[in-house]
Amino acid sequence: MCTVSVTQDPREVDIANRWTILGVLCLTRVVMGYQFQSVASASPFLIDDLGVSYAQIGTLIGLYMLPGAVIALPSGVLTARFGDRRTAGYGLALMGAGGAVMSIADNYSLLFVGRLTSGVGGVLFNVVITKMVTDWFAGREIRIGLGIMLTTWPTGIALGLLTQSALAEAYSWTWVMAATSGVSFLAMAALVSVYRPPPGHAAVQHSRPALFALPRRELIGASIAGMTWGVFNVGFALFFSFSPDLLADRGMSAAGAASLVSIGMWVTVFSVPLGGLLAERTGRPNAIAIVSAVASGTTLALMSVVDVPIAFVVAFGLGIGGAGAIMAMSAQALSPENRGPGLGLFYTWYYVAMAIGPAVAGKGRDITESAAAPVLIGASMFVFVIFLVAAFQVHQTRVSRTTPSTSR
Known part of the structure; x- marks a missing residue:
């Protein structure tokens, strides 16, 4: 009897697996947006029950991002030490614990401690999941993979806007926090069970941090790009965090106002x-970024x-569509060999801005x-975006003149 062995093409298995992996990673990243939104959704109830101020609410919102100012740079070291799956799992576990x-x-x-714990977990998870998607899609639809991943943040926020205020009204704000904990642990179980690195992938390890080895032109470019991305996201965050309060002040219910604002979040999906496709087709990403900032502001x-x-x-929601063009500024600023430490610097500026911005708006x-004050502060953020994009363009023009042979 003759036995014929049929071996499936590993490339076909790889293609099927990476879309499955992307689906799982996107579902888990939705949880991060859902948890981030929880404080803003529960804010009227926290103010009534615990007597916290709007400034304290703003601090709690920003506190989710504050750990990134410290963790973003060494995150690559943590990933190399513990591996992608374990590091992401630890992040989701901290989100659940927070x-x-x-x-309770x-x-x-106690709110402060819980939010800070969740923030540490969220930063660990956010940084490593970008690496996971890049590892699986590098050289093969990388823009599609990262673009799909980018939409999961507003999707999670929109789900929070739709459900969290209603949950707090029907039961209690404590149920909202418990829900974020539960879905975080579920996401951890899904990710740990399904995720694995791509075939043949080997982690690249460095003997020492390379941040201070960045050329000055790339350090400046990455910093401007990170500031721009951070300020842009502050304006975005103030929209979905404080617009419901503005609408409620005009007579809408908390749940109704949150549901209405969530429409804008769904539009961004x-x-x-x-917007990213338009920036790529026109070849003018900085112009698209400025148009986006003008429209949003x-x-x-x-x-x-x-x-x-x-x-x-x-x-x-339509105006914010230029987000992809702004995110891509980091790729313009950094050469391939410096993207690791450069992106760490980029995300550090982003997290600093996101930690400070909501607190300032709450104080306002x-x-x-x-x-209306936080919404107007949000509008002013987009004015800063315009000037930062212009500064970035000037810097990149000078770089291209002084290093004509350098290609990005």
């Missing part, structure tokens, strides 16, 4: 990939004074006693 602490909090200090400014919420929510709300 949510659990917040669910009866004072601001489509506008961001389309103008929309927020008008929303603070004109009561046509649905139109402005949709317009803002307390001082002015106006629900």
Whole structure:
């Protein structure tokens, strides 16, 4: 009897596996956006039950990002030491633990500890998941893979806007925090069970940190790009964190206001990939970034004074579509061999901005006693984006003149 052995082409298995892996990674990253939104969604109930101020709410929102200012740079070392899957799993476990602490909090200090714990986990997870997607899609639809991953953040926030205020109204804000804890642990189980590195992948290890070996031109470029991405995201975060409060101040219910703002988040799920495609097709990503900032900032400014919420929510979702062009500034600034340490620097600026911005907006709300103040502060962030993109363009032009043979 003759036995014929049929071996499946490993390339076909690889193609099928990487889309499965991407699906799992995207589902787990949705959890991060969902948890980030929880404080903003529960803010009216936290203020009533625990007597926290708007400035403290803003601090809690930003606290989710604050650890990134410290962890983003050494995250590559942690990943090399423990591996991608374990590091991501640790991050999701910390997110779950922090949510659990917040669910039993009866004072601001315990909320602070729980949020900080979740933030540490969120930063670990966020940095390593970008590496995971890159490892699987490098050289093969990398823009598609990363573009799809980028939409999971607003998807998680939109789900939070749709469900969390309603959950807090029906039961308690503690249920919202408990829900973020539960889904984090579920995501950890899914990721640990399914994820594995791509075939033949070997981690690249460095004997010492390479940040200070970055050429000055790349250090400056990565810093400007990181500041731009950070300030852009502050404006974005102030929209979905404080717009519901503005609409509620005009007479809408908390749940209704949150649901309305979530429409803008769903619009970004489509506008961001389309904006990235437009930037690539036109070959003018910096121009697309400036148009995006102008549209987003103008929309927020008008929303603070004109009561046509649905139109402005949709317009803002469309305007934010230039996010991909701004994210790609890091690739313009960094040569391939310096992307590891350079991206660590890029994310450090991003996390610093995201930690400070919401707290400043919350303080502005307390001082002015106006629900429109944080929204106007959000609009001003996009003005800074315009100047930062212009500064980046000037810097890159000077680099191209002094190093004409350098290719990106």
